[in-house]
Amino acid sequence: MAEGQSVVGAAPAGEAELRPTQIEMNGINVITDSERKGHPRDLFWPWFAANVSVLGLISWLLTVGWETVLVILATLATATVFDRLGWGGGTVTKVIALIVVVALTIFGGVMGFDLIMRMQSVITVVTAVLTVGFIILVIDKIHWSAVSAIPSGSGQALIGALVFMMTGFGLGWVNAGADYSRYLPRQSSGRGVVGWTTFGSSIAPIFLVIFGLLLAGSSKTLSSAIAGDPIGALANLLPTWYLIPFVIVAVLGLVGGSVLDIYSSGLALLTLGVRVPRYVAALIDGTIMTLGAIYVVFIAHSSFVVQFEGFLITLGVPIAAWCGIMLADILLRHRDYAERDLFTASGRYGDIRWFPVGVIVVGTVLGWGLVTNASASWLTWQGYLLGPFGLGGKSGAWAFANLGVLVALVFGFVVTWALGRSTVRAQEAAPVEPAPAAA
Numbered sequence: 175m176a177e178g179q180s181v182v183g184a185a186p187a188g189e190a191e192l193r194p195t196q197i198e199m200n201g202i203n204v205i206t207d208s209e210r211k212g213h214p215r216d217l218f219w220p221w222f223a224a225n226v227s228v229l230g231l232i233s234w235l236l237t238v239g240w241e242t243v244l245v246i247l248a249t250l251a252t253a254t255v256f257d258r259l260g261w262g263g264g265t266v267t268k269v270i271a272l273i274v275v276v277a278l279t280i281f282g283g284v285m286g287f288d289l290i291m292r293m294q295s296v297i298t299v300v301t302a303v304l305t306v307g308f309i310i311l312v313i314d315k316i317h318w319s320a321v322s323a324i325p326s327g328s329g330q331a332l333i334g335a336l337v338f339m340m341t342g343f344g345l346g347w348v349n350a351g352a353d354y355s356r357y358l359p360r361q362s363s364g365r366g367v368v369g370w371t372t373f374g375s376s377i378a379p380i381f382l383v384i385f386g387l388l389l390a391g392s393s394k395t396l397s398s399a400i401a402g403d404p405i406g407a408l409a410n411l412l413p414t415w416y417l418i419p420f421v422i423v424a425v426l427g428l429v430g431g432s433v434l435d436i437y438s439s440g441l442a443l444l445t446l447g448v449r450v451p452r453y454v455a456a457l458i459d460g461t462i463m464t465l466g467a468i469y470v471v472f473i474a475h476s477s478f479v480v481q482f483e484g485f486l487i488t489l490g491v492p493i494a495a496w497c498g499i500m501l502a503d504i505l506l507r508h509r510d511y512a513e514r515d516l517f518t519a520s521g522r523y524g525d526i527r528w529f530p531v532g533v534i535v536v537g538t539v540l541g542w543g544l545v546t547n548a549s550a551s552w553l554t555w556q557g558y559l560l561g562p563f564g565l566g567g568k569s570g571a572w573a574f575a576n577l578g579v580l581v582a583l584v585f586g587f588v589v590t591w592a593l594g595r596s597t598v599r600a601q602e603a604a605p606v607e608p609a610p611a612a613a
Contacts, residue, residue: 197285197453204513210359212291214366232349232492232534241279241435241459242466243485248275248428249471254406255421259414268471271425276467278429280460283436284453287357290433297430304423305378309385312411321391330575337576338483341490343379345579348497350438436460484547487576488556491545494579495537498586499530506591506598515604522604529597530590537585541578 200209252271257263282290327335355367389408390397399407412420440456448455515521543559546568556578557568565572 200286200452203517205356207360210357212358214355214358214362214370232489232496241432241439242463242470244428244432244435245272245275245279245463245467246470248425248432249467250406251409251424251428252421255409255417255424258409259417265472272464272467272471275425275429275432276460276464279432279436279463280457282429282433283440283456283460286437286453287354290437291354293433294430297426301423301427301430302378304419305382305427307416308408308412308420308423309381311413311416312389312408315392315411316388317392320393321388324391328571330571333577334575337579338487339383341486341494341576341579343376345490345493345497345583346486347375347434349442349493350434353438353441354434432463436463484553487545487547487579488542488553490576490579491541491582492534492538494583495534495541495586498537498583498588499533499590502587502590503530503594503598506595507602509602512601512604522601529594533586533589537582537589540585541582544578544581545576546573 249268249272252275253263253268255263256267261267282293351371355362355371358367389411390400396407396411399410409417409420409424436456436459439459440452443455443459444450444452448458450458512522515523519525540559542556544557544563544565546557546560547553557573559565560570560573561567565577567573
């Protein structure tokens, strides 16, 4: 898309406002000053809403995968709750639930930033209130005696759990964060942007993950049921009268995440060189998401959580390598990126930077060799470096520590920090070309 494209009817400078009923026309272009609005604290709403669910190429694959997973969970949750209510939880219910969830997700993704911000503020308030109600109603299902009787895990198991959490709630969003802060005024506080994004995205998972672990540790039956239908398993703990509020919080929380994902996946698709408007890219990703959800809900018969873990860790490795590269690149710079040069192959950054591409490839090869997903048959090839590195092979103590994610992250950062300094200095020394005169 051309850099100058913007939202139709954008307000003049100083008067920008949310226009949720208009389709956003901005793609991966730099947002003009006249369209920038809001405050860093506004970032709390989308990130809280996207992370309040009771579950808690490279970039494009990850976001499309995440949105598909969230739609699947919302569909299964609705079917389970309706079955519990005696309203039928079979194929018809799943089809209707899938249509509703997909429609909400694609509609938000196509309409764009302004509608998403409005949707997420509503989702945040509704889901926060109903989630507190859920916790109050099921807190008596936590049995401290059962939890305390669980044997202590190994250090390797602890590392594996922490890396999985880091991948799901940190690296899973790391490449999408700027998609929502880019509309803020240029003078917005950097600390405010980071602080409100971090607070909004982490406050719900911190409480919900701990609470969920206590519930799972209190009942082996519940822990097993979560593997097949996470949210449906939690619904069985509730009194009948709260099932409707529960399905609302479950579906809205998951839609909140899937809307962010489909918006970001559309932008990621544009960065691959697909020459279509942003909303068309969102429609393309929505189609892929729908087909994936149909396959898992109606065709596949394997454990959902097992496949999800395999997907998350597998894509988490190259994303970690990319994150390390970006962190090092940003820290090496003394100036902001030259925005105009980001959109032309003849600029200071060129078209394809083969050095970071090579770092990602090497980091991914190392990382995949140090993770295992034995329960997912399509990933049994991973872990090929655990034996040569003296870590006990695919059945050893380190097999499920997910070290590959950490190795890829550190590798990407260290190599870029050590060898990318001269490239950054040359880029920053290049003269800045004046902007063309207005027609």
